[in-house]
Amino acid sequence: xxxxxxxxxxxxxxxxxxxxxxxxxxxxxxxxxxxxxxxxxxxxxxxxxxxxxxxxxxxxxxxxxxxxxxxxxxxxxxxxxxxxxxxxxxxxxxxxxxxxxxxxxxxxxxxxxxxxxxxxxxxxxxxxxxxxxxxxxxxxxxxxxxxxxxxxxxxxxxxxxxxxxxxxxxxxxxxxxxxxxxxxxxxxxxxxxxxxxxxxxxxxxxxxxxxxxxxxxxxxxxxxxxxxxxxxxxxxxxxxxxxx
Numbered sequence: 175x176x177x178x179x180x181x182x183x184x185x186x187x188x189x190x191x192x193x194x195x196x197x198x199x200x201x202x203x204x205x206x207x208x209x210x211x212x213x214x215x216x217x218x219x220x221x222x223x224x225x226x227x228x229x230x231x232x233x234x235x236x237x238x239x240x241x242x243x244x245x246x247x248x249x250x251x252x253x254x255x256x257x258x259x260x261x262x263x264x265x266x267x268x269x270x271x272x273x274x275x276x277x278x279x280x281x282x283x284x285x286x287x288x289x290x291x292x293x294x295x296x297x298x299x300x301x302x303x304x305x306x307x308x309x310x311x312x313x314x315x316x317x318x319x320x321x322x323x324x325x326x327x328x329x330x331x332x333x334x335x336x337x338x339x340x341x342x343x344x345x346x347x348x349x350x351x352x353x354x355x356x357x358x359x360x361x362x363x364x365x366x367x368x369x370x371x372x373x374x375x376x377x378x379x380x381x382x383x384x385x386x387x388x389x390x391x392x393x394x395x396x397x398x399x400x401x402x403x404x405x406x407x408x409x410x411x412x413x414x415x416x417x418x
Contacts, residue, residue: 179214181369182208182209182210183370184368184369185366185367185368186378186381187205187364188364189205190364194359195356196405205382206382206385209345210262211263212241213261222375224270227267230244232268232275233278233303245282248293248305255284256284256290259284261282261283269384272387274299276296276297277347279292280292293305293306298322298325299393308338316335317335318333318334320333320351323408323411326408327405328359333352345363346363347363
């Protein structure tokens with residue numbers, strides 16, 4: 175147990191997506207994310223818990239009943255040992271029994287407080303997920319081949335350039351999908367840090383009511399708009415891990 179864990183924080187965010195080919199499509203929406211040390215997870219007052227709580231089963235693979243064990247299992251599969259080090263996470267919470275968190279990020283440190291790696295877990299609207307283990311440089315940048323079906327309009331090909339500096343006063347994450355002879359698809363998340371108080375949690379829910387439900391609905395709405403503009407659908411593989 176990390177006895178020096180920092181308290182949880184909220185980030186009020188803006189999520190921005192830009193697709194440049196074969197049709198241009200750009201949108202931005204507001205949201206919020208939780209940032210916390212896995213040894214000090216958020217715990218809302220009982221009346222508010224149905225609108226913001228976390229389950230280990232919503233993230234990563236393995237039998238672990240807590241998030242830290244699941245992180246350690248993923249790291250062990252990649253030959254990485256962070257025992258005794260802290261792990262911080264940026265993620266969305268469940269609301270009224272439903273969770274949809276397009277990107278969950280874990281920053282994994284060794285006992286010497288050096289960053290060992292970053293786990294970027296991607297979720298799609300089909301209830302599937304995939305964890306990328308990244309080794310970012312001093313600027314928080316890493317590259318990794320695309321291995322997971324996210325959008326029905328993007329094949330599982332190309333590679334990602336990912337910027338994942340650990341958030342502080344501000345949050346700034348960026349992902350660019352790079353493919354041969356095509357302009358990149360770019361998604362970014364930016365935000366400002368807020369303390370976790372009853373007031374800020376209420377503001378977050380007013381800012382984005384039932385956030386996971388709304389986020390999933392927005393993505394489906396934009397998908398319908400792209401399909402209506404004639405963008406062809408890429409068939410989805412059917413052997414992925416799903417989230418209940």
